[in-house]
Amino acid sequence: MNRYLLSIDLGGTNTKIALFNSKLSLKAKTSFFTKKFFSNRDKLLSEIIKRSFALIDKNHIRHDQVLAMGIGVPGLVDFAKGKVYYLPNVPHWKNTPLKKVLEKRTRFKVFVDNDVNLMALAELRLGAAKKAKNAVCLTLGTGVGGGLILNGQLFRGSSYCSGEIGHIPLNIWGNKCSCGGRGCLETYVGNKIILSDAKKKLKIKNLTLERLSELYKKKNRIAIKIYNNFAENIGIALVGVVNVLNPDAIIIGGGLSFAGDFVFKKIKQVIRMRAMPVQSSCVKIYKTSLGRDSGLIGAAILARDNLKARNPH
C-alpha cells in the first residue's frame, strides 16, 4: 500500500496544499488565495480541509493511506501543542489550537510549525544546508522570517519562537515595530516599507516592486540607493547573528528575486566587511535551492519525522 504525507503551507497571500509520497516525491499540488478568507478564521480552516480532502480524492487515495499532515504557518507557533500564538499577516489567528482543530476534523495526525522553520528543515535535508552543521535561514518578503539549524537540527528555542531575525533592533531610537519593540529590522525592510519609501523618494504614485526593479536595472540612482539600504540593513542584522551564532551557512530566500543578484551580493559584502574575521571566513552564503516549494517539502518532512519520533521534536 502506498503511503502519503499531506502538506500545507499557509501563506499571507496563497495557501498551498500538496501530497508527497513517503520518499518525499511530490504527487499532487493545489493552492488558493488566502486573503479571500481573511475575515473569518473558521472559513479559512474549512477551506484548507475541503481542498485537502478534494486533492486526496482526486488522486484516488484513501484516507488511511495518509500517514500524517504537516502544516506551516507564517508566525509564532507552540510546536509541542500545535497552537498558533499569532500570525502577523493573517488576522484573527491569535491563540488558535490548530493541531487540535485539524486532528478532530480530519482524523489525521497533525504537526504544526513556523513556515521558515519548515523551509530550514527542507534545506537541511534536501537543499542548500545539507552539509551545514549550523545554518541560519532567512526569507525576505512582506516581512523578514528566520529559521535556525544548530548542531544539525532545527532549533526552536524554549517556547518554540526562535529565529525572529526580523526583530533584531537596528536602532535604539527607531520606529515602533508591530512586535512591540523599536527599530527592528522589519521596520526598515519588507516589501511594503520599501515601496512606500520608494514612492516618496521617486515621486511615482503607482510604483510597483517590478517597476522599482526596472528603474534599478536602468541605473536610476534613487532606486540603487533604496536597494543598497535594504541590503545593508539585512547585512547588519546578519553580522550580529554571525558573531553570536558562528554558523557555517546562511540561506536566503523569498522576495529577493525582485532585485536580481544585487541585493544578495550586497548582503554578502556587508557580512564579509563587518563580521568578525573568524566567523566571517567560516560562513558561506547561499540562495535557497528548493525554491517556492521548500515550505511544502518542509511540512512533509515535519509530518514524516514526527510520526517516527516517540517524542516529537
Next chain:
Amino acid sequence: MNRYLLSIDLGGTNTKIALFNSKLSLKAKTSFFTKKFFSNRDKLLSEIIKRSFALIDKNHIRHDQVLAMGIGVPGLVDFAKGKVYYLPNVPHWKNTPLKKVLEKRTRFKVFVDNDVNLMALAELRLGAAKKAKNAVCLTLGTGVGGGLILNGQLFRGSSYCSGEIGHIPLNIWGNKCSCGGRGCLETYVGNKIILSDAKKKLKIKNLTLERLSELYKKKNRIAIKIYNNFAENIGIALVGVVNVLNPDAIIIGGGLSFAGDFVFKKIKQVIRMRAMPVQSSCVKIYKTSLGRDSGLIGAAILARDNLKARNPH
C-alpha cells in the same frame, strides 16, 4: 588514590590557578598579575606552568594524580585544536597552539576554551542555569563576553567562536570597533568607554568607576544618565538575542557590581518592554550564582567532561 583537576583562568588582569578534586570541590588556589607578562607570551606560559607545578607540590599531590588541565582564555579559541585565535586584551597571543604547548611541557591532558563559555558551563552544571534548557551568559567588564547554552549543552558554533554578544551592531553608522565591524555593543559599553565618557561629561579628570558609582548613589543626574545608557545598550542587544534564540535564561556576571542593582534592573526592564511578548515572558534574568570563581569551576568541568568523552565536545 585521590584524583585532581588542574584549572586555569587566564584573565586580562589576573590569572587564577586552582586544584579541584574529581567531585569539583576546590582544594587549593593561587593567582598572579597577568599584566606583568604582557610583553612576552612565553614568559606568561612559563609562569602558568611554574605556578601550577608549585601549587601541586605544595598540596603534596603527585603529577599522576592530576587527571587533566582545563584552561579558559579571554578571547577566540579553536576548541578542537586547543588553539587561541586571538585575545583582544592580552597582546602577542595570536594563533597560539596553547593545548599543544601545555601538553608538551606539563605532560597533562589539556583542554582550552573561551572563558565565558566556561562560566556558562559552570552555571549550567552548578549555578543559575541548572534548570535552563537554553541560556545566554553575559559578562560585563573590560568588554562584553558571551556564552551560549542551547538544548542543555554548551554551543560553540561552527568554528568555536559563537557567543560574541559584544559584537552585535547597535548602529549601522557607529564607531569602528576593534573587531573590524562598526557600532558594535562593545563600542558603547565596557569599563574604559564608560569612564572616558563620564570624565568628559562630569569634567572630573581622575574619575574612577568607584567614584562614578558613588556619584550615582548620590543621585548625580549625569551619572544616572551614564548608567542608564549603559544598561539600555546592553538591554537592546539582548532584545535581539532573546528574539532570535528564545532562551529561558539570561545570566549576567562581571563588573556589573559597580552600579549595584540598578544596571541589572534596567537591563531587565528593557528586555521586558522591547522583546517580543512570547519570548519576553519565557526568559528569566539572573545574576551569576558562582561569583568570581565560575571560570575556574568551568575549566575544571571542561577537563573532567572531555576526559570522559571519546569525542571531545
